[in-house]
Each structure stands twice: as structure tokens, then as C-alpha cells.
Amino acid sequence: MKLAELPKNLIISHLKHWGLKLKIGAFNVCIYSPIDTVSEHLLVLYGDYDIVNDNDFIDFHTVVKSPSIIRRYFRPQVNFSFDGYFPFKPLPYTQASAMFEWGLNWCIANHSHQYLVIHAAVVERNGKAFIFPGNPGSGKSTLCAALVCNGWRLLSDELTLVSVVDGLVYPAPRPISLKNKSIEVIRALSPDAVIGSVVNNTAKGAIGHVRPPTESVKLASVPAMPAKLIFPKFLDGSKTILATLSKSRALLKLVENCFNYNILGVNGFNCVSDLVNDSDCFNLEYSSLNETLLLLTDLSD
Numbered sequence: 001m002k003l004a005e006l007p008k009n010l011i012i013s014h015l016k017h018w019g020l021k022l023k024i025g026a027f028n029v030c031i032y033s034p035i036d037t038v039s040e041h042l043l044v045l046y047g048d049y050d051i052v053n054d055n056d057f058i059d060f061h062t063v064v065k066s067p068s069i070i071r072r073y074f075r076p077q078v079n080f081s082f083d084g085y086f087p088f089k090p091l092p093y094t095q096a097s098a099m100f101e102w103g104l105n106w107c108i109a110n111h112s113h114q115y116l117v118i119h120a121a122v123v124e125r126n127g128k129a130f131i132f133p134g135n136p137g138s139g140k141s142t143l144c145a146a147l148v149c150n151g152w153r154l155l156s157d158e159l160t161l162v163s164v165v166d167g168l169v170y171p172a173p174r175p176i177s178l179k180n181k182s183i184e185v186i187r188a189l190s191p192d193a194v195i196g197s198v199v200n201n202t203a204k205g206a207i208g209h210v211r212p213p214t215e216s217v218k219l220a221s222v223p224a225m226p227a228k229l230i231f232p233k234f235l236d237g238s239k240t241i242l243a244t245l246s247k248s249r250a251l252l253k254l255v256e257n258c259f260n261y262n263i264l265g266v267n268g269f270n271c272v273s274d275l276v277n278d279s280d281c282f283n284l285e286y287s288s289l290n291e292t293l294l295l296l297t298d299l300s301d
Helices: 008-017 036-045 093-110 140-148 181-189 214-218 247-256 266-278 289-300
Strands: 020-024 027-032 060-065 077-082 115-125 128-133 153-156 159-163 176-179 199-202 205-210 225-234 241-244 280-286
Touching: 008 020, 008 027, 008 036, 027 093, 036 093, 060 093, 077 093, 093 159, 093 199, 093 205, 115 140, 115 266, 128 140, 128 289, 140 153, 140 176, 140 181, 140 225, 140 289, 153 159, 153 214, 176 181, 181 205, 225 247, 225 266, 225 289, 247 266, 247 280, 280 289
Parallel strands: 027 060, 128 225, 225 280
Antiparallel strands: 020 027, 060 077, 115 128, 115 153, 115 159, 176 205, 199 205, 241 280
């Protein structure tokens, strides 16, 4: 059963009393939160996700709530916890939905060592997975959203999961996080895109999340073969330049964007090496999304 098939009052009741259990890619996640903005976030953006059966194993038990009753009303704050552990300091109460997404990123990045976890967006077209590693501000999420809004399959916006066993990219499609001007850029590019409520005044500025396409969520158990490794950089006013990157330089840059490379040891080195060897590697500079979309679409044919 999909989340959207449940009555709204039942969804909210589960969130507030027992926890709401969703299947997100390969992960079963239980979410407990009495906060209205969290329930609204899930209702708007997670409607296509399957409800997990009560007797199924849960990978991540998460809680998003105020540190205390006082903090719901006096300088209201919110905490994220995983199995009783609090990885972050409290944030303003209005940032609860964004904190859930950041917290789930943390859970996956720190507890999924069956994969090489890369800080990268990844999309697929014609059976080819395009991986876009990058630091905040590189434009990877904006580029990811633009591609997904133009028919590419979303595997992940933030965390690329490469199996250390077979080298395939395993999906964990979730709402795409956009910041500041990127929100309006995607709204203009794709008026039909569903964007949840914008959370303002975070450490990253204004944050909005794009709902994943239904087809991407439906194919969340289908891995993809890595084909292109592209390091994007948004530069205002620049031409669209796709430049071949040497394998040695690509390997070094990729390692810089891996969360668990050192933890995986030899398996991590082998996985990174295979990924680089099996992919065409590029640097990408861009300012025009339309030009970049055409360029990448041609590259996927």
C-alpha cells in the first residue's frame, strides 16, 4: 500500500503515536513526529512510497520532536534522533521538515557500508547512470532536479550508493533539496514540479524539496550501471564546458567526495578504482541549464 492511499488522519496518528514506516529504496524507515510540518512534508512529497509491514525489519528508527514541552513554545526548537542518539544540535522548530531530511541523510551515510557512499547526485537515462559528485554550491542538486523534471530517472539527490559487491548504483530516491535561487529556477523550468513548503533561515538559506517522480519511486529496487562521472560547477555567466578528466585526477576528486572510503579499506579503494575505470570522466562548468540539459541528453544517447 502507498502512503497516499491511507487517510490523512491515520497517517498523522501513526506519526504521533506509533511511528510511520516507509520503504525508501533499500531502507525501511520508521518516522515518529508530532510536528505538523513534518506530517505535511511527508503527505506532499512521499505519497508514492510503500508502507512497510509491521513485522518487517526497520533499518532506521527516527524521531523528530521538541527537546521538551517548554521548547515547543518558548524559543521553540526541534531535535532529530536515531535509535536514541542525537547527531545534531537542536534547530529552530520551523526547520523540522528539513531536519528530517538531513537526519535521514546522516543515517544512510553513516550506516550503509555495504555501499561506497558518495556525496553525489545520480540520475539515469537509457540504462546509463550519470553521477555528479560535488560540494554544496556546485549546482549538483539544481542540475539533478532539472534532469529529473525532463524525464531522467532519479536514483538520489545527495547520496550515491555503489555496491562493493557488484559495482552497480542502488537507488534511494527521495525529495530533491534545492536552495535559495535554485527553487525559483526549477519552478520556472518545470511549472508542474511539486515543491514542498519552503523552509527559510536555515544555515543553508531557504530550502525547498522537489517531489520525486512516481516512476523513479516505482523503480527504487532497480539498480543502474555507472556510465558517466561528472564533476559539475555552476559559474554565473560561464559558457557550458564539458572537459575530459584524466582517470587519475577523477579518482582523487572522487575520494574527496566519499563518506566511508576509509572505513571500507581495500574494498573502498577497489570500488572507487572500478567506478572510475568503468566510467567516462568529465569536469562540467555551466550557467545555462537549458544548454546543459541538451548536452547531457546527447551524451546519454
